[in-house]
Amino acid sequence: MITTHRFTFYTVLVSMSLVLTSCSSEQDSNEESKAIVLLRGLPTLDTNHSIAIVALDPESENFGEILQEFEFADYAMPLHHLYYSPTGRLYATGLDPQCSLAEVDLARDASGAPVINGVECIDTEGQQVGEDIIWHNVNGTDYMIVSFMAGTGIDQSDGGSIGIFDPQSNAVLRIIEARKSTVGEGDPYIMYPHGLSAYGDRMVVTSTIHADLATGVGNSVTIIDLNTFTPIQTITIEDAQPVGFPSSPVEVLFLRPSIVAGIEPTVFVNTMFGFETWKIPYDESNKSFGEPEIIYSGVDEGTGVPLEFYGNDTELFISHAIPGVVKRYQLSSLPELVSSGPDLEAGLGAHHMIFYATESGRQVIAIQNNLLNLGNADDNDPTDIDFIAKVNDHSITVHDLETGEKLATVNFKERYRKGIANVESLFGSGFVHHH
Amino acid sequence: MLNRLVKKTLSISAIVIAIIVLGGFAYIEIGSNRATPITDFSAPFVFGQFRVPEDNPLTDEAVELGRRLFYDVRLSGNNEVSCATCHRQQLAFTDGRQTAIGVSGKALALNSMSLANLMWGPRHFFWNGRVTSLEEQALVPIQHADEMDQSLAELVDELKADSQYKSLFSVAYGRITNENIAKALASFQRTLISSDSKYDKYLRGEATLTEQENLGRKLFVAHPDVKASLRGGNCIDCHSQFLTSGFNTLYDGFSNNGLDSEEDLLPGLEEVTQIRAHRGLFKVPTLRNIALTAPYMHDGRFATLEQVLDHYNEGIKMSSTLSPLIAEADNSTKGVVTQASLNLTEHEKTAIIAFLHTLTDRQFIAEEKFSNPFD
Incomplete structure (x- = not known):
């Protein structure tokens, strides 16, 4: 009798264990809904910068849970942006001079779970403050191209460089530098480069803001001839100055037929402090760029600090840090901006995003809401910059793509005492064409 | 008050006894499987997610046992054919033949499939996908009249007569059974990862x-x-x-x-x-x-x-x-x-x-x- 009771109780325990394991397995089965995030330790909260794998299925009990975390105790500044190469290698640009570009070593353990084995800093030959990365083929050769906002020295008042890397060995092949103070009057220059986008043998790079966020702001884009890796034209992108600063072009997207079938190639540019989206026509026959024009005005529409371009098979998404929304447009109507639905109400600092399906198959978008993820003066954080600190919600919000409904929020500052700097799909979560 | 105290003490005692007894029971059950979680394992991230059955986790002992079984001709009725006969390592676990030939000497209907990266790709095995796990797959060729033509009962008896197998099964799974033979073969095959081309x-x-x-x-x-x-x-x-x-x-x-x-x-x-x-x-x-x-x-x-x-x-x-x-x-x-x-x-x-x-x-x-x- 006792044995029977014991066995029954044991069976119940085992059953509970199996149920829990089974739930866990089901949760783990939806790898598409996991993300890699870059987290910023906040000095006043005594936390370290890190890279982590996070569960983001709003239908799962472990939504918002950090599944694995790799911390950087030695870096004063965090890694900045994550990018997957076409061959499946994960890279990160970085703000710390010790590590302005890195490759993340990912593997799988014996259970099949992804693991971050480590991060290897790449020799940039002195280039600092990595921002964007693109992989592009020019005349049959593949390149990894990286913008470094501080160029070869953050102390330079007009610095900035573009690093051309061998995508296999990560070795620097050449550095494109053309500081305004070193080129002739009216000649094209590269200053505070950030956004990159390329089509054929032409690449557009934006001039955003000095890496110290204090001593200089750009207002132009520069065209690079990728046959010679030289700047050939600088185009001013500026109209009103709603906050009294130059326009600060940030992200750029070279719309091309591989993104929108049949489209006449066109360049889109977001201006961080101009609050606008601009369009620059491109004539492929003679490789000339036309007059830029404003196609979206944040001043008129009540939005500010437009940042990223992302897309899926049917829509283009543009994030606006203020008031923290993502606007959506019909991909097929580009280069005209035709709305495809109501704004996604995210959070202050709406910035990067990823797309995936939940366990039940619901298509969702996760939006990272932090402009630059600096500390807040209220916390006596030494990294505080008043304007920027107010544009940080420290969250990821997940929205139903069909209805726009906000399904879930994870606030990293509240839950992990860290800010969130970037989000990227873990692997294979679909086609995204920002940058 | 005293009565309540006695009742409470008895209740606590009962719980303590239950924990001790149940703990012992659990130990016996778990203790029969002393296998070591696999120590030398790495898989490329880009291959994607894979799942190992929860009732057959990868362990060093299971993999080693599976390897031994894979190469053992006693898995065939005539003790002449092993899994490796049709799945030769130097040919990436194929046999170089148009179609395989087993114990009957007859040409089988289909070509021997390569065994590499089996934790990924279609979750169905054999050319027509007729089974959905490596465990299920493992026993099919053993029993097939033209492939290995072995009775599972006889195989278990043969393995039980081998002291080394008794020891290996004991650590890996506890007992020598059809199910555990299949699990061991599946475990070995899961480790056949080709990622260094x-x-x-x-x-x-x-x-x-x-x-x-x-x-x-x-x-x-x-x-x-x-x-x-x-x-x-x-x-x-x-x-x-x-x-x-x-x-x-x-x-x-x-x-x-x-x-x-x-x-x-x-x-x-x-x-x-x-x-x-x-x-x-x-x-x-x-x-x-x-x-x-x-x-x-x-x-x-x-x-x-x-x-x-x-x-x-x-x-x-x-x-x-x-x-x-x-x-x-x-x-x-x-x-x-x-x-x-x-x-x-x-x-x-x-x-x-x-x-x-x-x-x-x-x-x-x-x-x-x-x-x-x-x-």
Whole structure:
């Protein structure tokens, strides 16, 4: 009798264990809904910068849970942006001079779970403050191209460089530098480069803001001839100055037929402090760029600090840090901006995003809401910059793509005492064409 | 008050006793399995997620036991054929024959499949996908009259008579049973990971492909699109980019690749699903080590990779279940299509074959831990 009771109780325990394991397995089965995030330790909260794998299925009990975390105790500044190469290698640009570009070593353990084995800093030959990365083929050769906002020295008042890397060995092949103070009057220059986008043998790079966020702001884009890796034209992108600063072009997207079938190639540019989206026509026959024009005005529409371009098979998404929304447009109507639905109400600092399906198959978008993820003066954080600190919600919000409904929020500052700097799909979560 | 105290004390005692007794019971159950979680394991991130059955976790002992069983001729009725007879390591676990030959000496109906990266790709095994786990698969050839023709009961008796097996099973699984034989074989096969080919090194940034190999790679991953001036070998529509196996969603990893016309179609997947649209569909194999695994296709009809490329380029036979991705893939700019064909140039075909050779993993076929432990 006792044995029977014991066995029954044991069976119940085992059953509970199996149920829990089974739930866990089901949760783990939806790898598409996991993300890699870059987290910023906040000095006043005594936390370290890190890279982590996070569960983001709003239908799962472990939504918002950090599944694995790799911390950087030695870096004063965090890694900045994550990018997957076409061959499946994960890279990160970085703000710390010790590590302005890195490759993340990912593997799988014996259970099949992804693991971050480590991060290897790449020799940039002195280039600092990595921002964007693109992989592009020019005349049959593949390149990894990286913008470094501080160029070869953050102390330079007009610095900035573009690093051309061998995508296999990560070795620097050449550095494109053309500081305004070193080129002739009216000649094209590269200053505070950030956004990159390329089509054929032409690449557009934006001039955003000095890496110290204090001593200089750009207002132009520069065209690079990728046959010679030289700047050939600088185009001013500026109209009103709603906050009294130059326009600060940030992200750029070279719309091309591989993104929108049949489209006449066109360049889109977001201006961080101009609050606008601009369009620059491109004539492929003679490789000339036309007059830029404003196609979206944040001043008129009540939005500010437009940042990223992302897309899926049917829509283009543009994030606006203020008031923290993502606007959506019909991909097929580009280069005209035709709305495809109501704004996604995210959070202050709406910035990067990823797309995936939940366990039940619901298509969702996760939006990272932090402009630059600096500390807040209220916390006596030494990294505080008043304007920027107010544009940080420290969250990821997940929205139903069909209805726009906000399904879930994870606030990293509240839950992990860290800010969130970037989000990227873990692997294979679909086609995204920002940058 | 005292009464309540006594009752409370008794209750606590009962709980403590229960914990001790149940703990002991649990220890006995768990203690019979003293296996070590696998220690030497790594898999490429880009291969994607995989799942190991919760009732058969990878352990060092299970893998070692499975390896021994895999190479043991006692798994056959005549004690002459092992799994490795048809799955030879130096041929990336194929046998070089058009179709396999087992204990009966008769040629079997189908070609021996390569055993590499089995934790990924279609979650169905055998050419027609008739089982859904490696555990389920493992016992089928053992019992098949023409393959190994062994009675499982006799096999268990033979293994029980071997003190080394008794010891290995004891640590790995506890007892020698049909189920545990299958689990051990499945565990060993799960560790057969091929990820050190030139292509893998290229993906990791450790090697550079030649111009010809790189052209082949680009053709491999491209579906032809004449309007976009994109030439393609159309391989990736069935063979995934990194694994080069079929896809794992439901039956996406099965295809009719135009080998036979309507009247000659074999049942294939239809035999399993009873769905007419699945007639002539067979499992899309991994292309890992493809240069070592000739002859090709489910019936081994092609002796060389050149013949395979010729088939896709000009030999596609139309049928009602032909893959639409194959039917409409064409690099021709002539406009009028009279027959499904890739219309690749000789230069392009050669490049694709050069790329396929980069999938050869010499480390895989020489790896000591995959080799015959009886040698």
